[in-house]
Amino acid sequence: MELFIQQLTNGLAVGGIYALIALGYTMVYGVLKLINFAHGDLFTIGAYLGLTLLTTLGLTNYLGPFGVVIVLALMVMGLVAIVGAALERVAYRPLRQSHRLSAVVSALGASIFFQNAVMLIYGARYKVYPHDILPRTAIHIFGLDIPLIRLLMLLTSIVMMIGLYLFIQRTKIGTAIRAAAIDQGAAKLMGINVDRVIMIVFLIGPALGGAAGLMVGLYYGQINFTMGWLYGLKAFTAAILGGIGNIPGAMVGGLLLGVIEAMGAAYISIAWKDAIAFCVLIIILIVRPTGLLGERVAEKI
Amino acid sequence: MKDKRLVIYAVISVVLLLSPLFLNAYWVDVLNNVGLYTILALSLNIILGHAGLFHMGHAAFYALGAYTTAIINTTYHIPILWLLPVSGLVAGLAALVVARPIIHLRGDYLLIVTIGFVEIVRIALVNNVFGITGGSNGIFGINRPILFGWKINKPWEFFYLIWGFAAVTIFLFNRLENSRFGRALNFLREDDVAAEGSGINTAHYKLIAFVIGAFWAGMVGNIFAAKMTIIAPESFNFWESVVLFMIVLLGGRGSIRGVILGAFLVLGLPEIFRQFATARMLIFGAFMVAMMIFRTEGILPPLPRKYPIAKMLGREGSA
Numbered sequence: 001m002e003l004f005i006q007q008l009t010n011g012l013a014v015g016g017i018y019a020l021i022a023l024g025y026t027m028v029y030g031v032l033k034l035i036n037f038a039h040g041d042l043f044t045i046g047a048y049l050g051l052t053l054l055t056t057l058g059l060t061n062y063l064g065p066f067g068v069v070i071v072l073a074l075m076v077m078g079l080v081a082i083v084g085a086a087l088e089r090v091a092y093r094p095l096r097q098s099h100r101l102s103a104v105v106s107a108l109g110a111s112i113f114f115q116n117a118v119m120l121i122y123g124a125r126y127k128v129y130p131h132d133i134l135p136r137t138a139i140h141i142f143g144l145d146i147p148l149i150r151l152l153m154l155l156t157s158i159v160m161m162i163g164l165y166l167f168i169q170r171t172k173i174g175t176a177i178r179a180a181a182i183d184q185g186a187a188k189l190m191g192i193n194v195d196r197v198i199m200i201v202f203l204i205g206p207a208l209g210g211a212a213g214l215m216v217g218l219y220y221g222q223i224n225f226t227m228g229w230l231y232g233l234k235a236f237t238a239a240i241l242g243g244i245g246n247i248p249g250a251m252v253g254g255l256l257l258g259v260i261e262a263m264g265a266a267y268i269s270i271a272w273k274d275a276i277a278f279c280v281l282i283i284i285l286i287v288r289p290t291g292l293l294g295e296r297v298a299e300k301i
Numbered sequence: 302m303k304d305k306r307l308v309i310y311a312v313i314s315v316v317l318l319l320s321p322l323f324l325n326a327y328w329v330d331v332l333n334n335v336g337l338y339t340i341l342a343l344s345l346n347i348i349l350g351h352a353g354l355f356h357m358g359h360a361a362f363y364a365l366g367a368y369t370t371a372i373i374n375t376t377y378h379i380p381i382l383w384l385l386p387v388s389g390l391v392a393g394l395a396a397l398v399v400a401r402p403i404i405h406l407r408g409d410y411l412l413i414v415t416i417g418f419v420e421i422v423r424i425a426l427v428n429n430v431f432g433i434t435g436g437s438n439g440i441f442g443i444n445r446p447i448l449f450g451w452k453i454n455k456p457w458e459f460f461y462l463i464w465g466f467a468a469v470t471i472f473l474f475n476r477l478e479n480s481r482f483g484r485a486l487n488f489l490r491e492d493d494v495a496a497e498g499s500g501i502n503t504a505h506y507k508l509i510a511f512v513i514g515a516f517w518a519g520m521v522g523n524i525f526a527a528k529m530t531i532i533a534p535e536s537f538n539f540w541e542s543v544v545l546f547m548i549v550l551l552g553g554r555g556s557i558r559g560v561i562l563g564a565f566l567v568l569g570l571p572e573i574f575r576q577f578a579t580a581r582m583l584i585f586g587a588f589m590v591a592m593m594i595f596r597t598e599g600i601l602p603p604l605p606r607k608y609p610i611a612k613m614l615g616r617e618g619s620a
Contacts, residue, residue: 105546105593115582116583119579240413271424271427285403286403
């Protein structure tokens, strides 16, 4: 039972990160029908920017641990959002009218570019986060010691997800994003500036991805320039699992994937962890071809 | 116009054929890799370019072919080239089993399933499944191929084996492209529903495309195993599938000459950019983005199909 709860909380914490990254994939997909393969690298950039800001600004001298993390998160999110918007402007906007696969190759090219840019700037070795930022204490619940930082991560990702959900559902811009996702042409006719909607999506998605990168840095303590590829792949899996284009789907898919992986690693085999996640995905897609929460798209005739 | 194109193809083929005479072993080996990826990308082109199925797991079939060859060759010492069709069959059979339940998935869902498949295969190889794959060290001691009593050993010998195989592939796939089957694939790529309505069994055709592509990739795996003599799971990771995917799309979906050019660019450019040392992949990434912006359909998109009326009438008249 102890193993179960430990793995459950661990899975949920990692799943929260997957969910934050998956939101970026799913929002971009919803509006542009594009798989943004460079999204995982924006996550890496977030992790590295967080490290740079942490070590150069010396925020720890002025603020307490939580103040540092909040200020840092806001700065990282802002910077990564700018990178994301620039990416859209340079690599995706010229391809908006062309075949979907052309944009996919452009995204892969951008991914190679970012990954190597990070490597050239920071070097190919693992970078280590200072590990005294957040208190390494454990909380005692139900007779179990659960690391505080794990709970904080889960909490942060859930707060961000709820914030995004409210933003999408309740605000005018959110309504515009949903409208553009359903039908770009009709949205334009209703006076929505679709270009601006796409830009906003490319600000929000990368901001969440960057925040996830910072969280991974703080949680695991070490980062590498290639890590975005694996996290991106996992998050993309999560987005598909929940039904791509569907925002609650990405959240559910992310958390579920984290838990499946943690449970698979604990009860089946740690070496087969990734394979188990993909097997579950394939089984779910065979049963529900558009993911868990994806709407059934009727074939147009 | 057509003659001019033929002349260009002839010149390129002759230069390529003679290239081992004036290139050193390193560059011949680069050309060998280009050749292997050309054949692999041509086989992926059937699935991705012609049938329009988003398949990003082609390395899995390549791996199955290579491992089939390696395991049978090292345990039973059956000559490599006899195993060529066996490797193809194993990969093709795997494609049939895997693709059957997923072939109806829509574009991006199929993409992630194929990615998942290639990862599952790689992890299975690393974990030494059934105790026959040698884990992450792989399998070593694979024999060299012997063709008509000639042992193929040196890079230039492999050059002619690989590019000979590529020539056969190009010829056969060109015939396939212009057959009823090729036209049916293009039809269902453009409009699934209309193709179904015209009496094309789309699921069946997609499945056949998948199996043909996988069969061919399995055969390339056989030659790869013989060329390397050592194979390990890391040669078949997800990134290899992405490279193949890029070759097809960068060169031009559904265009044989485009795919060949794509293989030369994707494998050759990082070699040429070597002077930029560590920045070469950065430049390569930027190049890909730029290429897609300026040549959206790929560098050499397929030529439109031509049906000369006079010829067709003539054939009808004689029949």
